[in-house]
Amino acid sequence: MTAPRPAAPLNRPPQSRSVRAAGLAALLLTGAAHAVSPQAPTTPATVTGATCPADWRDLDPADLRAAQITATRLTFTDARGTDSRATAQRGALLLQGPATGGRRCSYFVPPSGMPDRVTRGFVLDTQVRAVPPTTELGGTWVRDANTGLTLTRADSGHWTLTGSLTAALPDGSVSSANLNGPLRHDANRWTYRDGRCEAQLHVVGNWLVAADNGRCAAPDVTFGGLYHHVR
CATH class of the missing domain: 2.30.30.40 (SH3 Domains)
Structure with a gap:
């Protein structure tokens, strides 16, 4: 029996020399463009509508x-x-x-x-x-001449917050308020609670940032603000 002949290859039209040369030139130009094209510098993104509040x-x-x-x-x-x-x-x-x-x-x-x-x-x-946030929390912190906080650490490791505030009211009278009680550490903040009053302290660099629920003193009077460590 005669062995079958291998199938003949498909006939493809021969490329002309000019076509091959054009293709090679295109490849070379593309590679050169990628090699010399500089990358655009990275710039911060523009944020539309973002504002920096006055307060x-x-x-x-x-x-x-x-x-x-x-x-x-x-x-x-x-x-x-x-x-x-x-x-x-x-x-x-x-x-x-x-x-x-x-x-x-x-x-x-x-x-x-x-x-x-x-x-x-x-x-x-x-x-x-x-x-970085300071680890020196003990001592007195002052917001202004009339408002201060003192953080005290007991030998047991528990912390106590005391604070005092004096503020002039629109009617000419003077309001005063005090804080005195334990501090509890929650994640990245400290929390003080006493009855209806609740205040939170955040350590921000070498400052304390305080915020309360508006029930720690007279209406529109707050312990909130930025405190500097004085001693």
Whole structure:
């Protein structure tokens, strides 16, 4: 028996030399383009509609952090990166909100002062360094001349909060209030409860940020605010 012949290969039309040359040239040009094309620089995303509220207390205390300026001179911007007139120097401390497209709503905090409503705006994360939360909680913390908190740690490891507040009311009278009781640590905050009054303390860098439920003193009087460690 005669062995079957292998099937003949399919006939393909021969390519002309000009077609092959054109294809090779296209491949070479494509490779060269990929080799020399520079990558676009990475820029922070523009966040449409993001704002930096005049009152920093409108931000969630759990989202706050402390930072120190590392740039020689820092200019605050809006969320789009447009410069404002507000500036701050290297070494200054900022109270910052959460990251938004590589920027954070930031407030300049003068020594022993409150976050500035004027010197504020968005700041690039690359212009600052985060300040870790202090572990030195014991002692006295002051918000202003009329409001202070004292944290005391017992030998048992339990903490106690005492506080005092004096505030002038619109009718000309003076309101005073006091805190005195145990502190409980919950995740990233400290909680104080006494009857209807509830207050929370967040350690933010070298500051304490306090917020209460509005039932710790007279109406519209609060222990809330930013406290500096004095002793």
